Amino acid sequence: MTGLTDLAGGTAVVTGAASGIGRGLAVHAAGLGMKLVVADVDEGGLEETRKQCEARGTAAIAVPTDVSKPAAVEALAAAARDAFGNIQLVFNNAGVLVAGCAWERSAEDWEWQIGVNLMGCVHGARVFVPILIEQGEPAWMVNTASIGGLLSGPFLSPYIVSKHAVVALSEVLYHELGAMKTGVGISCLCPGAVDTGIARSERVRPDDRGDAAPLRSEVEQRFAEGLAAGIEAGMTPEAVAEHAFAAIGEGRFWIFPDPMYRDGFQVRAQSILEGSNPFQALEID
Ligand SMILES: NC(=O)c1ccc[n+]([C@@H]2O[C@H](COP(=O)([O-])OP(=O)(O)OC[C@H]3O[C@@H](n4cnc5c(N)ncnc54)[C@H](O)[C@@H]3O)[C@@H](O)[C@H]2O)c1
Numbered sequence: 001m002t003g004l005t006d007l008a009g010g011t012a013v014v015t016g017a018a019s020g021i022g023r024g025l026a027v028h029a030a031g032l033g034m035k036l037v038v039a040d041v042d043e044g045g046l047e048e049t050r051k052q053c054e055a056r057g058t059a060a061i062a063v064p065t066d067v068s069k070p071a072a073v074e075a076l077a078a079a080a081r082d083a084f085g086n087i088q089l090v091f092n093n094a095g096v097l098v099a100g101c102a103w104e105r106s107a108e109d110w111e112w113q114i115g116v117n118l119m120g121c122v123h124g125a126r127v128f129v130p131i132l133i134e135q136g137e138p139a140w141m142v143n144t145a146s147i148g149g150l151l152s153g154p155f156l157s158p159y160i161v162s163k164h165a166v167v168a169l170s171e172v173l174y175h176e177l178g179a180m181k182t183g184v185g186i187s188c189l190c191p192g193a194v195d196t197g198i199a200r201s202e203r204v205r206p207d208d209r210g211d212a213a214p215l216r217s218e219v220e221q222r223f224a225e226g227l228a229a230g231i232e233a234g235m236t237p238e239a240v241a242e243h244a245f246a247a248i249g250e251g252r253f254w255i256f257p258d259p260m261y262r263d264g265f266q267v268r269a270q271s272i273l274e275g276s277n278p279f280q281a282l283e284i285d
Contacts, residue, residue: 001178001185003251004088004140008033011084013076013128015067015120016094018045020196021144021189023052024237025091028245030056037080037087039065040094042204059084066206067094067120068112073127086135089248092124093144093189096201098212099224102157106213110158112205117162121169129173132184140185140248143170147192147261151268152278155223174253187247192258193234199227234258 012029016022018040026038030053038053038060040046046062053060061083065076080087095117098109121143132139148156149163170188177184197203202212215221235258243257256262267279 001251002138003247003249004138004185005249007088007245009035010088011035011037011080011086012089012091013037013039013080013087014091014093015039015065015076015124016144017049018042019049020198021191021194021237021240022091022093023049024241025093025142025244026060027052027056028238028241029089030054030058030060032245033058034089035084036060037063037076037083039063039067039076041066041206067092067123068115070123070126073120073123077127077131081131086137087128087131088137088139090124090128090132090139090141091144091244092121092141094120095144095146095198096204097156097159097198098201099155099159099199099227100157100213100215100220101155101217104213104216105158106210108209109213112209113158114162114165117159118165118169121166125169125173129177129182129184133182136183138183138185140187141173142187142189142244142248142255143173144189144191145170147190147256147258147264149188149190150265151261155220156227170253185248185251187244187253187255189240189244189247189255189257190261191235191240192261193230194237194240194257195232195234196237199224199231 012034014026017026017038036053038049043064050060050062063076063079066072145166146163148160149167173186240257247255
């Protein structure tokens with residue numbers, strides 16, 4: 001499908017925009033002359049992003065939104081349409097991460113991550129795709145998955161499960177949007193490590209989800225520390241935004257800001273094709 005290049009004057013909706021990659025996407029879009037609708041549960045961070053967008057000389061509204069709630073995403077779309085009319089870009093980007101092994105994550109740990117990471121994208125598709133189709137103009141949706149949506153490893157199970165599902169949802173949408181000749185494009189953003197607040201997701205955990213179940217083993221604790229350090233050493237959200245907008249312009253589905261992780265996917269795909277056991281990616285001694 002032909003990409004979307006003429007973005008100036010259009011409107012972009014970005015969820016998870018109070019921090020990290022979402023803020024990077026929003027500010028980049030503002031720099032291209034797009035109007036911004038930024039959404040998040042973190043109202044302080046959201047207002048800061050809105051100001052940064054406005055400082056790029058464009059109009060921006062902040063809409064506090066919990067993407068795991070269908071009615072909140074519907075209200076977000078209504079607010080966007082009321083403010084700016086037609087929408088050209090939708091980034092389903094909000095996400096949270098809790099480390100720890102599968103059987104020790106609490107039901108709340110699972111439900112929170114699946115609710116934000118996967119259901120946030122599901123509600124984004126349910127609510128925004130019909131609007132984008134009905135507008136009858138070129139439009140694009142980007143779902144933020146992760147390289148963890150194509151690989152698997154230990155101690156991030158709800159996150160990895162949710163991200164594999166976001167990849168699957170995005171591919172299904174690609175097929176459906178194409179088969180039905182909607183004129184709406186979709187990309188799946190699969191970053192590697194990016195220097196954001198994702199390893200500190202507990203800061204925005206809602207009270208009704210309780211606290212994260214503790215990490216009981218030393219190996220999990222060391223993994224979590226290594227993960228936080230790896231994220232801190234990751235690429236910048238601004239660089240991720242550059243990759244995302246280049247892909248939208250070129251009509252590319254896959255967005256891999258960090259090519260290093262493609263090797264890992266090749267190893268996984270090879271083991272599936274051969275029927276050999278998964279490569280034990282993590283050795284902690
Ligand atoms: N940072 C990385 O290394 C990395 C790698 C791959 C994928 N990702 C993905 O990128 C996306 C953005 O995360 P980030 O790395 O910028 O982290 P971040 O913590 O800096 O930003 C995530 C944002 O999502 C918001 N959020 C959380 N729950 C929400 C909810 N219910 N409704 C609306 N907003 C909510 C948070 O308040 C925060 O502002 C996530 O989907 C994440 O899984 C991040």
